Amino acid sequence: MSALDIFFQQIINGLxxxxxxAMIALGYTMVYGIAQLINFxxxxxxxxxxxxxxxxxxxxxxxxxxxxxLVILVPLxxxxxxxxxxxxxxxxxxxxxxxxxxAPRLAPxxxxxxxxxxxxxxxxxxxxxxxxxxxxLIPIHRFSFGAVTFTNLQMIIAAAALILMGLLNLVxxxxxxxxxxxxxxxxxxxxxxxxxxVNRVITQTFVIGSAMAGAGGLMFGMYYNTINFHxxxxxxxxxxxxxxxxxxGNIPGALIGGILIGxxxxxxxxxxxxxxKNVFAFFILIxxxxxxxxxxxxxxxxxxx
Amino acid sequence: xxxxxxxxxxxxxxxxxxxxxLEVPAGKIVTLIGSNGAGKTTxxxxxxxxxxxxxxxxxxxxxxxxxxxxxxxxxxGITQVPEGRRVFAHLTxxxxxxxxxxxxxxxxxxAHDKEEFLDLFPALRERLRHLAGNLSGGEQQMLAMARAxxxxxxxxxxxxxxxxxAPKMVDLVFDLIQQINERGITLLLVEQNALRALELAHxxxxxxxxxIQLEGSGSELLASPTVIEAYLGG
Numbered sequence: 176m177s178a179l180d181i182f183f184q185q186i187i188n189g190l191x192x193x194x195x196x197a198m199i200a201l202g203y204t205m206v207y208g209i210a211q212l213i214n215f216x217x218x219x220x221x222x223x224x225x226x227x228x229x230x231x232x233x234x235x236x237x238x239x240x241x242x243x244x245l246v247i248l249v250p251l252x253x254x255x256x257x258x259x260x261x262x263x264x265x266x267x268x269x270x271x272x273x274x275x276x277x278a279p280r281l282a283p284x285x286x287x288x289x290x291x292x293x294x295x296x297x298x299x300x301x302x303x304x305x306x307x308x309x310x311x312l313i314p315i316h317r318f319s320f321g322a323v324t325f326t327n328l329q330m331i332i333a334a335a336a337l338i339l340m341g342l343l344n345l346v347x348x349x350x351x352x353x354x355x356x357x358x359x360x361x362x363x364x365x366x367x368x369x370x371x372x373v374n375r376v377i378t379q380t381f382v383i384g385s386a387m388a389g390a391g392g393l394m395f396g397m398y399y400n401t402i403n404f405h406x407x408x409x410x411x412x413x414x415x416x417x418x419x420x421x422x423x424g425n426i427p428g429a430l431i432g433g434i435l436i437g438x439x440x441x442x443x444x445x446x447x448x449x450x451x452k453n454v455f456a457f458f459i460l461i462x463x464x465x466x467x468x469x470x471x472x473x474x475x476x477x478x479x480x
Numbered sequence: 481x482x483x484x485x486x487x488x489x490x491x492x493x494x495x496x497x498x499x500x501x502l503e504v505p506a507g508k509i510v511t512l513i514g515s516n517g518a519g520k521t522t523x524x525x526x527x528x529x530x531x532x533x534x535x536x537x538x539x540x541x542x543x544x545x546x547x548x549x550x551x552x553x554x555x556x557g558i559t560q561v562p563e564g565r566r567v568f569a570h571l572t573x574x575x576x577x578x579x580x581x582x583x584x585x586x587x588x589x590x591a592h593d594k595e596e597f598l599d600l601f602p603a604l605r606e607r608l609r610h611l612a613g614n615l616s617g618g619e620q621q622m623l624a625m626a627r628a629x630x631x632x633x634x635x636x637x638x639x640x641x642x643x644x645x646a647p648k649m650v651d652l653v654f655d656l657i658q659q660i661n662e663r664g665i666t667l668l669l670v671e672q673n674a675l676r677a678l679e680l681a682h683x684x685x686x687x688x689x690x691x692i693q694l695e696g697s698g699s700e701l702l703a704s705p706t707v708i709e710a711y712l713g714g
Contacts (some may be wrong), residue, residue: 216492321549351578351582354571354575354578355579355580355582357570357571357575358567358568358571358579361568361569361570361571362566362568364530364562364566365566365568366579367528367529367530367550367551368528368530368550368554368559368560368562368566369554369559369579369583369627369631369632370550370551370553370554370559370579370581370582370583370627371582372549372551373551375548381617405482441650462634
């Protein structure tokens with residue numbers, strides 16, 4: 176493989192990973208922008224998405240017959256995984272964050288860590304501590320251009336992400352709820368004065384962010400074929416880095432940040448060593464916090480963290 | 481319509497309102513004047529449910545509203561145009577108006593109201609697709625008022641609507657306040673421009689250090705030596 180081949184190959188792998196990070200980062204950034212809260216349990220919702228996807232697949236795989244069945248099966252798994260994660264996100268918001276509405280800012284951060292441990296351990300108890308095999312939901316085809324290959328799965332992940340992000344954009348820009356979310360992100364008190372039920376809109380934000388993270392978890396399982404109850408921790412931290420990189424609170428920023436982190440990680444793994452790949456994300460986090468704390472697209476310096 | 485008795489409220493341990501008593505009769509313009517820090521904004525924010533009341537009662541059309549959430553108060557028919565306009569700068573003018581009507585069901589009546597308010601504030605019609613943050617201060621005040629009216633309030637609370645505006649705009653704002661009242665909407669107006677606000681008022685209150693110090697019809701207060709000395713520049 177020539178250096179150029181490695182470069183393109185790692186870009187493709189990095190893009191896939193970056194899309195998954197972006198799916199998680201969207202929820203981080205939305206919840207921060209709208210509820211002014213860092214939901215550190217968000218990575219765990221992503222992890223639960225992977226396990227939930229697997230469970231749903233195992234439950235309904237018998238009903239799929241041939242390639243035509245897959246066209247229905249895979250979207251169904253996505254939909255149910257997203258619904259399940261939405262419900263979990265709403266539950267976390269109502270039980271762990273809502274009662275701390277007027278508490279000092281550190282309190283919800285600590286409950287978030289508690290929720291993280293709770294979810295990790297719950298999944299460990301249910302599914303066991305060892306890696307779980309995540310079967311291929313679809314037959315994998317490889318496409319090769321010289322030494323560079325990519326798979327139909329990578330294309331499906333990209334397409335699914337594109338569809339979901341398009342829907343998210345539609346909701347945020349054109350629905351009543353989306354307008355209320357943007358108003359809330361800008362001025363919570365003024366939103367209240369317009370009669371916007373602020374608590375309900377915050378719950379809706381968790382619901383949408385969790386659905387995106389759940390879909391991301393499912394993509395992660397499909398892509399790597401093994402999942403572990405620890406997976407949410409690292410992926411969550413990297414997605415958080417992606418959200419900060421793009422400018423926390425900024426939705427297009429989360430997308431760009433996620434893809435950048437994924438690509439840099441891919442390139443780092445390709446050229447240096449895959450053992451170092453985790454270092455890059457956090458090295459970037461330190462660099463942003465030092466030199467551009469508002470992130471790439473952020474205009475304001477983050478006031479409170 | 482609105483009856484406030486013995487109202488105490490503030491932030492944390494700091495008490496700003498120390499037993500406010502006032503009434504706003506239906507269909508009238510009631511003005512509240514007072515120096516900086518007297519508690520005027522705190523009073524409006526308490527009426528809107530943003531600041532929690534500690535003691536006392538707020539009756540609106542017979543309902544006790546002092547424990548209600550801000551969105552429930554809007555649903556009952558009290559909307560506020562806050563000090564400093566507080567339009568959603570990154571949203572378009574039209575989106576701001578739509579958010580003003582958040583508590584209402586979309587439909588013919590709503591569309592009709594929107595047209596009506598755009599006639600009342602023609603400057604907004606040309607800028608429906610502009611970001612609210614790009615409007616001038618006067619236009620933002622128009623938008624803030626139109627946005628609040630979109631909720632179809634029975635009682636409109638206006639906090640310093642003329643603050644920081646060019647003299648011509650100030651005239652327009654007071655003219656609009658009159659017009660809004662003529663449409664049957666009751667107004668509680670907080671103003672630093674005491675002269676204009678008292679001229680307009682059917683009834684007025686002077687708030688100092690969290691208590692009502694003086695009350696009377698607009699013309700009575702305009703003639704009061706205390707008011708002349710403290711608020712009308714001697």
